[in-house]
Amino acid sequence: MVLGFRAFAWATAILAASTFAARAQSLTIASAAPVTSMDPHYHTLTPNISAHGHIYEKLIDLDAAGHMIPGLATSWTLRDEKTWEFKLRDAKFHDGTPFTAEDVAYSLSRVPTVKNSPASFQIYTRAIVATEIVDPHTILLKTAGPYPLVPADLIQIYMIPHKLGAEPATEDFNNGKNAIGTGPFRFVSYQPGNRIEMDRNDAYWGPKPHWTHVDYRMISNDAARTASLLAGDVGIVEFVPPADLAKLRGDARVALSEVVSNRSIYLWLDHSHTGTMPEITGPNGEVLEKNPLKDLRVRQALSLAINRAGIVERVMEGAALPTKQYLPPGNSNHVNDLLPDPFEPDRAKALLKDAGYPNGFRIVLHGPNDRYVNDAKIVQAVAQMWQRIGVQTTVDTIPWSSYATRAGKQEFAAFLVGWGVNSGEGTNPLRAQIATWNPERGLGTANRGRYSNPAVDTLLDKAMGTMDLAARDKIVLETMKLAMDDVPVIMLHLQKNIWATRKGLTYAARVDEETRATGVVETGK
Amino acid sequence: MFTWLLRRLFQACFVVLAMTIIVFIGVHAIGNPVDILISPEADQAERARVIADFGLDQPLWKQYGLFLNGALHGNLGRSFVFNEPALRLIGGRMPATLELAVTAVLMSVGFGVPLGLYAGLKPNGFIGRSIMAGSILGFSLPTFWVGLMLIMVFAVTLGWLPSTGRGETGELFGLRWSFLTWDGLRHMAMPALNLSLYNISLVLRLTRAGVRETLLMDYIKFARAKGLSPARVVFVHVLKNIMIPITTVVGLELGSTIAFAVVTESVFAWPGMGKLIIDSINVLDRPVIVAYLMMIVVIFISINLVVDILYTVLDPRVRLETKA
Numbered sequence: 001m002v003l004g005f006r007a008f009a010w011a012t013a014i015l016a017a018s019t020f021a022a023r024a025q026s027l028t029i030a031s032a033a034p035v036t037s038m039d040p041h042y043h044t045l046t047p048n049i050s051a052h053g054h055i056y057e058k059l060i061d062l063d064a065a066g067h068m069i070p071g072l073a074t075s076w077t078l079r080d081e082k083t084w085e086f087k088l089r090d091a092k093f094h095d096g097t098p099f100t101a102e103d104v105a106y107s108l109s110r111v112p113t114v115k116n117s118p119a120s121f122q123i124y125t126r127a128i129v130a131t132e133i134v135d136p137h138t139i140l141l142k143t144a145g146p147y148p149l150v151p152a153d154l155i156q157i158y159m160i161p162h163k164l165g166a167e168p169a170t171e172d173f174n175n176g177k178n179a180i181g182t183g184p185f186r187f188v189s190y191q192p193g194n195r196i197e198m199d200r201n202d203a204y205w206g207p208k209p210h211w212t213h214v215d216y217r218m219i220s221n222d223a224a225r226t227a228s229l230l231a232g233d234v235g236i237v238e239f240v241p242p243a244d245l246a247k248l249r250g251d252a253r254v255a256l257s258e259v260v261s262n263r264s265i266y267l268w269l270d271h272s273h274t275g276t277m278p279e280i281t282g283p284n285g286e287v288l289e290k291n292p293l294k295d296l297r298v299r300q301a302l303s304l305a306i307n308r309a310g311i312v313e314r315v316m317e318g319a320a321l322p323t324k325q326y327l328p329p330g331n332s333n334h335v336n337d338l339l340p341d342p343f344e345p346d347r348a349k350a351l352l353k354d355a356g357y358p359n360g361f362r363i364v365l366h367g368p369n370d371r372y373v374n375d376a377k378i379v380q381a382v383a384q385m386w387q388r389i390g391v392q393t394t395v396d397t398i399p400w401s402s403y404a405t406r407a408g409k410q411e412f413a414a415f416l417v418g419w420g421v422n423s424g425e426g427t428n429p430l431r432a433q434i435a436t437w438n439p440e441r442g443l444g445t446a447n448r449g450r451y452s453n454p455a456v457d458t459l460l461d462k463a464m465g466t467m468d469l470a471a472r473d474k475i476v477l478e479t480m481k482l483a484m485d486d487v488p489v490i491m492l493h494l495q496k497n498i499w500a501t502r503k504g505l506t507y508a509a510r511v512d513e514e515t516r517a518t519g520v521v522e523t524g525k
Numbered sequence: 526m527f528t529w530l531l532r533r534l535f536q537a538c539f540v541v542l543a544m545t546i547i548v549f550i551g552v553h554a555i556g557n558p559v560d561i562l563i564s565p566e567a568d569q570a571e572r573a574r575v576i577a578d579f580g581l582d583q584p585l586w587k588q589y590g591l592f593l594n595g596a597l598h599g600n601l602g603r604s605f606v607f608n609e610p611a612l613r614l615i616g617g618r619m620p621a622t623l624e625l626a627v628t629a630v631l632m633s634v635g636f637g638v639p640l641g642l643y644a645g646l647k648p649n650g651f652i653g654r655s656i657m658a659g660s661i662l663g664f665s666l667p668t669f670w671v672g673l674m675l676i677m678v679f680a681v682t683l684g685w686l687p688s689t690g691r692g693e694t695g696e697l698f699g700l701r702w703s704f705l706t707w708d709g710l711r712h713m714a715m716p717a718l719n720l721s722l723y724n725i726s727l728v729l730r731l732t733r734a735g736v737r738e739t740l741l742m743d744y745i746k747f748a749r750a751k752g753l754s755p756a757r758v759v760f761v762h763v764l765k766n767i768m769i770p771i772t773t774v775v776g777l778e779l780g781s782t783i784a785f786a787v788v789t790e791s792v793f794a795w796p797g798m799g800k801l802i803i804d805s806i807n808v809l810d811r812p813v814i815v816a817y818l819m820m821i822v823v824i825f826i827s828i829n830l831v832v833d834i835l836y837t838v839l840d841p842r843v844r845l846e847t848k849a
Contacts, residue, residue, distance in 0.1 A: 034804060036606050043606075044564035116578055116608045118562035123571055170608050192607065192617065193804070194691060194796035217690060219794040220804075223673055224689050228794070231680035231688035370807070401809050405556030419565065432566055442568030 026213035027517050030225050032239035034218045038190050039173035040158035040181075041111050044119045046420070049156070050514040051216055054198055055094075056158035056181030059086060059104065060151050064519065066262065066331060066424035066511035068151060072099060072159055072182060081146045081467060088137045091205040093161045094186045101139040105131040106162035108141075113167055124153040148467050152423040184209040184518055193218060198517075214517045226500070229254065235505055238515045240498040242317035242373060248500055258498040259509035260321045260328040263420035264429075265372055267365070267382065267490040269293045269302075272410040272450035279413035283359040283392065292361055293413065299487035300341075301351040302414075305389040306382055307343040312493055315377045320493035325484055326421055326429040328494050328511070332473055333426025335481050340491070348389045360390030366407070366415035369397040373495055379416050382492075407448055417448070418495070422512060426476040430460050434483045451488035537826045541819055545596075548815050549589050557581065558605050558809035579605055592815070601819070602812030606805070611816035615798055620700045621691060622790070622797030626782040628704070628717040630775060633724030638764075638771070640725075641732025646759065648737065656729065663726030672719045672792035679715060687712050689794040716793040720786055724778050731774055735767030742766075768839050776832035784821045 033047040040052045061071035073086045091099040111125045127147045132140040141150060160168075164178050172178040179187035184206065185198035196216040200209050217234065219225040222241040229237045230253065240248065240256070248254050270277055270293055277291040292298045308322035322340035327333050352360060365386070367379030376397040383393035398406075407415050421428050436452040437444035443457075444450075456479055463475040484491070499507045501520065508519040552558075559575050567575075576582050580591060595602060601611045640656050647653040680688035692712035695705025703709030739745060740763065748758050787799030798817065805813040 037608065042608065043562075044566070116603060116605075118559070118575060118579075118605050118608075119564040119567060120571060120575070123564065123567050174609070191796065192614070193800055217794070218796075219689055220800075221791045221794060224676070224792050224794050227673070227676045227681055228688040228690075231676070231684065233680070233688045233690070399807070401561055401807055402556045404560040408560055422566075428566065439569035442570060445568045445572075446565050 025211055026215065027211040027236070027520055028215040028217060028234040029515055029517060029520075030217050030219045030228055030234040030237040031515060032218075032222075032225065032237075033220055034193050035190075035196060035216075036192070037170055037174060038176075038179050038187065038196070039114065039170040040160065041107075041114050041121050042117055042170050042173075044121055044123075044156070046422070046513055047218075049422075050516070051196055052158055052181075053183065053514060053516055054185040054214060054216070054518075055179060055183045055187050056160065057091075057183050058156070058158055059088075059154045062155060062424065062510075062512055064259070064508045064510045068155070072104075076151055078467060079140065082143050084141045084143075084150050085134075086139050086141065088139065089205060090137075091182045092203055093182050094180050094201060094203075095161070096203075097161055097163060098136075099159065099161075099182050100136040101133040102136070103159055103162045104139050105133060106164075107157060107159045110160070110168070111157065114170065115167075116170075121156060124156045127153065146465055146467055148464065148469075148472055149423075149425070149427070152425045152428075155423050185214055209518050210522065211517050211520070216517075229500055229502065232502065234502075236499055236501045236507055236515065236520055238497075238499050238513075240500045242319045245317045245319060245498070253503050255501050255503055255506055256498060257501065257507040257509040258319070258496050259511055261420070261495050261497045261513060262327060262331075262422070262424055262511055263418055263495045263513070264323060264326050265320070265375075265378065265416065265418045265492050265495060267302075267492065268407070268412070268415050268417055268449040269299060269487075269489065270410060270413045270449050271452065271488070277413055279364040279411075281362045283361060283390075285362060288361065292355065292357060295355045296486065297351045297355040298357065299490070301348040301355070301389060302386060302391065303341045303487055303490045304344045304348040304351070305385050305391070306341070306490070306492065307385055308340055308492060309343065311378060311381050315374050315381055316493065316495075319373065319496045319498055321496065322492070323494045324491045325480055326419060326433075326491075327424070327426060331424055331426075333424075333476050333480065335477050335484075338481055338484055345385075345389050352389060352391075357390075360392060362392045362394070363413050364394045364396055366403070366412045367395070367397045368400040368403045368416070371400040371403070372416070372418045375416055378492065382416075410448070410450060414490075415448075416492075419446070420513070424511065426473075426480060427460065427463055430456070430476070430479055430483065431464075434488055435460055449488065453483065453486060453488070456483045456486075533826070533830060537823070540826070541822050544818055544822055545592070545815055546589070548811070548818055549585065549592070552809055552811045552814060553585050556809060558811065561808045562605060601816040604805075604813045605810045606808055606813075611812040614813060615801065615817055615820060618796060618798045618801050620702055621795060622783055622786055622799060624702055624704055625713065625717055625720060625789075625795060625797060626779060626786055628713060629721035629782055629786075630724060630779045632717060632721040633728050633778070634771075634775060636721075637725045637728025638732050641729040642736055642759070642764070644729065645733040645736025645740070648733075657733070660726040660729050663722045663729075666722070668719060668723070668788045669792050671722060672716070672789055675715045675719055676792075686715055689792075691796055716789050716795050719793070720782060720789045724775075724782065727774060727778065728771060731771055732767060735770060736763055739763045739766050765839070769836060772835050772839060773832055776828050776835075780821075780825045780828045783824060 031047060035047050035051045036043055040056045058071045059073040061069050063069045072089060072091055074089045075087045077085050079085050093099060108125050108128060112122045127143050128141045129144050130142040161180055168178045174190055176187050184201055184204045186201045188197040188199050190196050198214040200212045219228060225237045226244045228234045273291045276287055280288060282288055312320045312322055324338050324340045325335055365379055365383050367375050369376040379397060380395055383395045386393045419429055431443055432446040434456055435443040436457050437447045437450055459479040463472050463479060466472040466475060497509055497513050499509060501507050504523060506521050506523050563572055563575055580588055604611050604614050607614055644653040644656040676688050679686045690712060691703055693706045693708040694701035694703050703713050745762055748762050787803050790797045790799040802817045
């Protein structure tokens with residue numbers, strides 16, 4: 001009996017020691033937004049994509065700086081104008097089955113069949129009209145016409161095993177039955193709105209992950225997220241609120257990692273009304289015959305009136321970079337000689353006078369108040385700056401749930417929105433935002449101000465028909481410069497992505513906002 | 526009693542129906558969920574597909590008709606966001622909120638009644654006055670601020686309790702409960718206290734007022750004159766008579782604590798229904814909003830029913846039949 005008790009005590013002690021060792025390599029991540037599903041083809045939502053990256057993998061991945069790197073494909077080449085050849089690597093799914101070309105064909109064909117998707121990944125697979133399996137490690141992807149963006153689109157598509165069969169249900173991904181990928185971590189459990197637990201995939205093809213266990217928690221309240229880091233309950237938090245930055249910078253328990261992101265914040269101006277724009281009136285409230293925003297000089301004046309450095313420093317607490325384009329410096333589609341507009345209120349007043357508005361006009365400036373970092377405060381700051389050049393600005397901020405619909409109806413004269421370029425590729429904002437609104441061709445889908453410039457459209461078409469990467473980049477830069485110099489939107493800044501880690505950990509800050517356990521490194525105590 | 530129950534049931538159905546109509550019109554007036562959910566990169570064709578998938582291309586009355594038809598067959602629709610049946614989604618989050626709310630209400634009675642009793646019996650003493658002053662703080666301090674302060678003190682500075690989240694859960698009746706594990710209880714301590722602060726103050730003040738009033742009654746004087754022990758006077762004659770208003774308030778507060786635990790839930794990242802409903806309202810996930818509010822209406826009606834029945838137990842003068 002005594003012996004038995006001793007043996008038991010030893011066993012417990014050993015067990016305790018081993019769990020402690022396991023715990024020592026366990027990482028808790030605090031994410032800022034709920035993950036709505038574990039089905040990687042269900043909802044094109046950044047929090048989902050970020051969490052799924054632990055379990056599933058894509059053919060092409062992005063490195064922290066946003067450059068394409070091989071994922072499950074080792075190489076991709078253009079066979080002819082309409083055919084891409086992808087070579088696949090030796091990898092195994094979590095259930096032991098090898099990853100082959102059949103799984104690629106299956107994953108691509110499954111995307112459009114996902115039921116009730118609120119935002120389908122179809123937009124990234126639609127260009128591929130046929131797939132041809134050459135051998136288990138080679139697959140050909142065919143498009144209807146020349147389409148240079150196949151690799152950029154495939155950055156969004158996670159691979160799942162073909163043995164899941166016809167139409168696997170989204171629910172079965174959530175309960176773990178279908179949550180099988182090739183990624184560095186395997187699915188353990190998913191509790192909606194609470195946490196995802198994952199264990200290391202010891203059979204991973206790439207470098208073995210340092211962490212044996214990952215607890216991916218969803219803490220959407222900013223203050224609670226910061227507090228959980230300070231209390232030592234989590235190892236890393238994403239989307240550090242600017243208000244906490246000053247405090248965290250001076251805290252020895254915490255380290256920060258930051259990078260300028262692909263998410264730009266800017267003001268849309270209304271181009272849809274040529275005549276009277278209901279939200280713009282004369283300096284004394286009289287009806288204006290023409291929409292002043294159709295005049296380039298007025299748009300330039302409104303842009304020159306804004307003190308971007310002031311907004312970045314005071315409103316954003318340094319967590320942004322002034323800009324005049326969608327992509328950050330260092331990106332191959334960033335135009336180096338397109339600098340943020342300077343703060344020159346006198347020149348702005350002169351331009352307004354030239355345009356025939358010596359006494360300015362009245363305008364309503366709209367903004368959401370729960371969507372982007374400090375959105376309502378930015379709008380208020382801009383309104384005061386416009387006021388100073390004689391443009392009497394009324395501010396109206398409302399929740400995103402109501403704002404999103406109204407902003408798409410050309411009701412607003414000027415309004416704040418943001419745009420994140422997930423693929424890090426320049427034609428994306430140009431096609432969605434700047435191109436003329438054209439439902440037949442799927443262009444200008446997010447062109448809420450209905451800007452239209454035939455010269456830009458022509459150049460963009462030329463870029464989309466150019467398969468050579470270097471040649472296309474050159475045309476994209478030219479298009480971007482031409483478009484942004486015409487001030488279709490007033491660019492303000494690019495947000496910074498900021499992570500805070502407990503002391504002893506660092507994170508390789510990612511341009512695409514994703515938080516990945518594999519990027520969290522122990523630097524020693 | 527039977528007619529009275531039947532009448533209550535009929536009223537309940539009417540309230541639920543009226544509520545669903547209000548929600549349908551309200552959500553429709555705010556905006557289009559597709560504009561919020563859809564990928565910003567989606568083109569016009571994809572947008573039209575999602576609108577058709579959700580049935581939002583139909584006129585509102587038709588959407589409502591379809592919903593009613595589904596509801597009669599026990600199907601309240603699938604969440605736009607999660608693609609799961611709305612009821613199952615809410616059911617999955619319910620244990621977290623229920624255990625938090627019940628703990629908070631139990632705490633409010635456990636702390637509120639004794640403190641109120643003391644303050645009522647010794648209204649002019651230092652402790653009695655301090656209790657009353659403290660209850661004003663409990664009333665007036667905003668929950669989210671108190672919650673953050675609790676985190677700062679007990680989790681960040683002292684490190685006694687975990688800051689946020691639900692911790693380990695045990696299983697009972699196929700659901701996950703925190704109160705079954707030590708880790709779960711540690712996680713629950715702060716949010717439950719935070720949620721109960723307001724209720725403690727409320728119960729405390731009610732108890733004190735009741736005690737003060739009852740002490741002057743003739744039957745108390747008589748009981749004292751009869752030579753009954755002070756303990757018997759207080760715990761039998763006083764306490765029993767002040768229980769009716771307290772039961773009513775505790776009952777109603779249980780309902781609103783369940784329904785509106787959202788602030789506490791979001792400060793402590795507690796994965797309950799309150800967080801779900803706020804997230805759903807933000808993205809206009811109508812099936813979840815409707816199902817949730819229907820459930821809350823049913824909870825309120827049931828609690829009122831239980832409270833009414835409890836009256837008859839507590840006060841023999843009340844008879845339900847006479848109400849009918």
